Amino acid sequence: MTQIMTLVEHRQDSIRDISFETLTMGRKLARQNNGKLTAILLGHETASAAESLKSWADRVLVANHETFKNFNAETYQIALSALLKQEKPRLLIIGHSLCGADLAPALATELSIPFSTDCLSAEIAGDALKIVRQIYDGKLNARLTIRNAATHMITLRSGSCPAEAADLIGTIEKFEPVIASPEYRRFIEYIEAAVGDVDITRADVLVGIGRGIKEQANIAMIDDFAKAINGVLACTRPVVDAGWLPKDRQIGSSGKTVKPKLYIALGISGAFQHTAGMKGADTIIAVNKDPNAPIFNEADYGIVDDLFKIVPVLRNKIGELKK
């Protein structure tokens, strides 16, 4: 029997969306290979979470202990490595979240399990695993083969296998995990992101800038444009890293998730980390010099040109139309 396993990720007492994506992928792979899907839940006071997972998996394997209340790569690795040695699944799928990505490489390496990270898809091919992932800032896809092994591990990029609910009636099994009090790595606390003067998640119109802005001095012109169309200025991570705009203006996986009516992306290539936070916008406009920039796969309308040539004209033309 081919056993596919997924690790359920939770934070601050709720199951994270990525968990339902890994479960969906796991279910599809289990069905394709006449196998069963097991969801692994390491948590504390897990009863209702386990119950809610029953329809998503053939089996929900639960360890209930206070040490698992918050994610910790050290305690998780100790418990999971012992479990994997017993269970010997064909494949373990972990979300490529900031917690999954922290855990998987160390866990796989400890057990000599061949693995890959940030995968978009996976297919079991005999003793190998065929995967697709993105490289070079998302500008190319790579098809790769993970070497033959009894067990493989991947981390799955969020959004690449959208969650599809199922109506399984999984069994809930408890297991006694190997518990180690964290010796080297202790979780202290979560610190919520600071709230700034502007809440970009509430804006109907957002104008986003990325690396293409080139210099801090260029930001004022775009800010004026944003204001002229009753919009709010937002940005990608590199703009925050450079210290040009505060963190609360950042759209993306480690910033804010926004759903404005209009999003205008200027000089933004469209790396996954950014688009993850803006896909939900009603209308997306992109201006970028690179015709192959991934942003044009997300946008409704695009102009392949220099943003500094387009913005002044666009501002004037909109102004004329408003008269």
Next chain:
Amino acid sequence: MDIIACLKRVPLTAEAEVKVDATGKGIIKDRLTFDMNESDTYALEQAILTKEKSGGTLTVVSVGYPEAEETLRIALAKGADNAIRVKAEDFDNLDGYMTAQLINLALKDKKYDLVLTGCMATDDYNSQVGIILAELLGITHASFVTKIEIDEGRAQAYRELEGGLLEHLDIQLPALFTIQTGINEPRYASLIAIRKAAKKEITVLGKNELPIDPLANVILDELYPPPVGKRAEIIVGAPDESAGKLAHVLKEKGLV
């Protein structure tokens, strides 16, 4: 405090066109510029700041082709004491796992309290080498770190999670941290320092010095442009024309 920083030389692709070459497994490189991987520049800066505060040595390591020595020399110019290049040309089909195994072996007799790497290389998007290396070295790790405070053999490390939530960890050294961009302001090397660094010796380790046959986890089958999804309607014309058309579209949709 003895510190190791791992650096990678990568093509800068964020704003460049990237095309697959004739082999189907590589990219056309002649129009690309190469530099230190972005998050590695932050890891290097963090290493230099830590060294400036607590003394000790900083060794920089790169698995790469001879050109990677340029990247290592920049690190020497900025303040690293020693540099090691592991010869990529001696090992085929390098993936994250192999790279980590090679660095692990290159560090075999080295003393360190802190190992820093970037959180992700922009060429392979793996986010693997640092964490695998920590496991091979047998030390603890934390990844995607945006703040570190070190005091008496322990580090307060802050990881940035989804939505900007920070996770505060208390970590015993020696430890490995993969560093997220934005943690500090990477310095530039002065011209004088770059000239001086040009004369420094770089330790080069190849097959003879690193007698292993490292195992790869993955083999690349093929590179291809991502499938076009909901492709944008591209508005063509000179700026006057294209921006004008776009203004009309926005007006018609009632968005401006």
